[in-house]
Amino acid sequence: MSLLPSFTLRSLTSPLPRRTRRYPTSLTLLPGVSIKTENSPIGEGTAFNAHRLSYQKAIKMDALRPAEEHDETLYLRVIASPQSATRAERNFIQQLPSPEEEDQMCVAKTGLTLTELVAKALATPDDLTFVEAKIVSLGILHDAFDNVGFDEREKRYDLRYMEPSPLQALQNKAIEAIHQARGEDEKKAGISASKIWTALDKIESDKQYESWRQARAARRLKAxxxxxxxxxxxxxxxxxxxxxxxxxxxxxxxxxxxxxxxxxxxxxxxxxxxxxxxxxxxxxxxxxxxxxxxxxxxxxxxxxxxxxxxxxxxxxxxxxxxxxxxxxxxxxxxxxxxxxxxxxxxxxxxxxxxxxxxxxxxxxxxxxxxxxxxxxxxxxxxxxxxxxxxxxxxxxxxxxxxxxxxxxxxxxxxxxxxxxxxxxxxxxxxxxxxxxxxxxxxxxxxxxxxxxxxxxxxxxx
Known part of the structure; x- marks a missing residue:
């Protein structure tokens, strides 16, 4: 013996008319402005939290709509009175799909609308599936950034939060105001759902680790x-x-x-x-x-x-x-x-x-x-x-x-x-x-x- 020691971009929705999307490879926001989504399917993966500012880092800054005066007016109003914002306005500010599209996507994934999912999380949280819990906790686009690497996320985060434009700064404050103004039921549902999907994710991760460990042990034993x-x-x-x-x-x-x-x-x-x-x-x-x-x-x-x-x-x-x-x-x-x-x-x-x-x-x-x-x-x-x-x-x-x-x-x-x-x-x-x-x-x-x-x-x- 010898001893030797892609990133999938959220659609930027607005009350303006939009073409109907069926998980497209590019999103048309305004005439002449489109965003490629790298053909990444919507599914389970890295979490995107519509209510957590840290996940806003993955917004692709060079593809945002041009700043418009009515955006600034909306941001200022919501900052001053977040309770006055409608669901459509909240979704618009947070760059989520419209309420109608959001519910359609939710029904397609779970058979329930977002409102029905929140009610389920409040009544019987233990019955939530992994996908349901992630949607309630992290939003309908929780899997939006599966293909975004760490470096790219950091770059986008810096662009948005370290050196934001005046309009971006207002949008960030409006998102924070919406987050702070959530109702108690919404907060409670989000916390319960977060515990559920985290526990389910750990079970799955443990299974994957055990499978990897057994495969590695088999390879070592064979060698x-x-x-x-x-x-x-x-x-x-x-x-x-x-x-x-x-x-x-x-x-x-x-x-x-x-x-x-x-x-x-x-x-x-x-x-x-x-x-x-x-x-x-x-x-x-x-x-x-x-x-x-x-x-x-x-x-x-x-x-x-x-x-x-x-x-x-x-x-x-x-x-x-x-x-x-x-x-x-x-x-x-x-x-x-x-x-x-x-x-x-x-x-x-x-x-x-x-x-x-x-x-x-x-x-x-x-x-x-x-x-x-x-x-x-x-x-x-x-x-x-x-x-x-x-x-x-x-x-x-x-x-x-x-x-x-x-x-x-x-x-x-x-x-x-x-x-x-x-x-x-x-x-x-x-x-x-x-x-x-x-x-x-x-x-x-x-x-x-x-x-x-x-x-x-x-x-x-």
Whole structure:
């Protein structure tokens, strides 16, 4: 394994005669003035709120009707007395279709007029459909800007509100006055409808996200992870049902926060970290269910030396002196030691959250990140022969143990031990070659290296 760390424009309606529209591709407003709607069908999508000024940003400023004196007079009157505005005038100011057209569009979409929809929202809001709720809350043209990008919206917003012409400024004030003068029933209906469509939209969004997540998981599983496939194949060939390590508890015995409570926190951290690390890899969902850690808890092991632990482990591995046999698949060339310092590590008291990148599968563990370090021990140190002369130089200073960042236990360390124990398919291969790799890569570096140091750096999937 390599460790590398269009926009659909609203019709500008007026009391003046207009041609009948059937969702046209261009709207004729006045002789010689037309607006293209980019052939965008009316349907569900990004909300347009006729009552919210923020959505006015998408008005196409270069296509507005030329300013006329009677417009200014209407704006001034409505600003002074918004209650005096008729529905037709309110729609005209807000650049909505005429009341007749508005009801026709509403009936076509829901079977009800706008007034009937508002009544339904007041009486039985839970019966509103998604489209009905959006119309009541956001207006008949709630989907007008489905194809307008963010930058274009901002541009139009700036044109209309940051540097408006005098007439545009009046129109904006008139729209705000209409908004403020809405009746209580209209406000109540809008609030109820907003809650309904928001809830329905979340349900649909959650479904879409879950569908995307499952598709992504299927793609990752199909791509797989080579080293995990090797381990899965090895487990199948051995008839092993699990994989993992033996972990000795050598500290924090006794009741209270300094004892069993601290151990339980460490166990929770250990389990969460193991799951997060394994599932990070493409084949993780296949390998994770087979993970198992054999925790050995015995007060007689409190502050036990490595030699004592080696003897206890060999008894378990070899089934001597009534020792428990290790489950098939648990690593036999290495065991872990959770001493007092490891159990009480401040990092173990906080949940482990790996940092993901959405474009490239990777998990970041930088040297400065809080992470628990655990001792890995060679059970055969001092028993089997020393390495040959060529390896002896690299193994200078080796004392049969290494310190490894806990996240690396569940991928890198296990793979090294698995390969050593299986000898790359060669029966009777020297398992100590695995310890050469472990020691060389866990020695304290002169400087942190992001790419190769297994106790830190960046691991790329």
């Amino acid at each position: 797989g992870t080579r080293w995990m496939k090797t381990i899965l194949q090895g487990l199948e060939e051995e008839g092993a049902e699990c994989w993992g390590f033996v972990v000795f508890r050598t500290g924090c015995y006794g009741a209270g926060e300094e004892g069993d409570a601290a151990w339980q926190r460490f166990r929770d951290y250990f389990d969460k970290l193991a799951k997060a690390t394994v599932l990070h890899w493409n084949s993780g969902p296949l390998l994770w269910p087979k993970f198992r850690a054999v925790f050995v808890e015995d007060e007689a092991l409190d502050s036990a030396s490595n030699e004592q632990l080696r003897e206890r482990f060999r008894e378990m591995r070899d089934g001597r002196n009534g020792g428990d046999h290790l489950p098939k698949g648990i690593r036999t060339s290495c065991f872990l030691v959770a001493d007092r310092a490891t159990i009480k590590s401040e990092a173990a008291q906080a949940p482990y959250v790996p940092r993901y990148s959405s474009n490239v599968g990777q998990i970041h563990i930088m040297p400065e990140d809080p992470v628990v370090y655990i001792r890995a021990v060679d059970p055969d140190y001092g028993v089997k022969e020393r390495p040959d002369a060529e390896e002896h130089v690299e193994m200078t200073g080796f004392q049969g143990k290494a310190t490894v960042a806990l996240p690396r236990v569940f991928d890198w360390l296990h793979l090294v031990c698995f390969n050593a124990e299986h000898g790359d398919g060669i029966p009777g291969a020297d398992q100590r070659k695995g310890w050469r790799a472990i020691y060389v890569q866990t020695k304290a570096p002169e400087a942190w290296e992001r790419n190769w140091d297994p106790s830190g750096g960046v691991l790329y999937a």
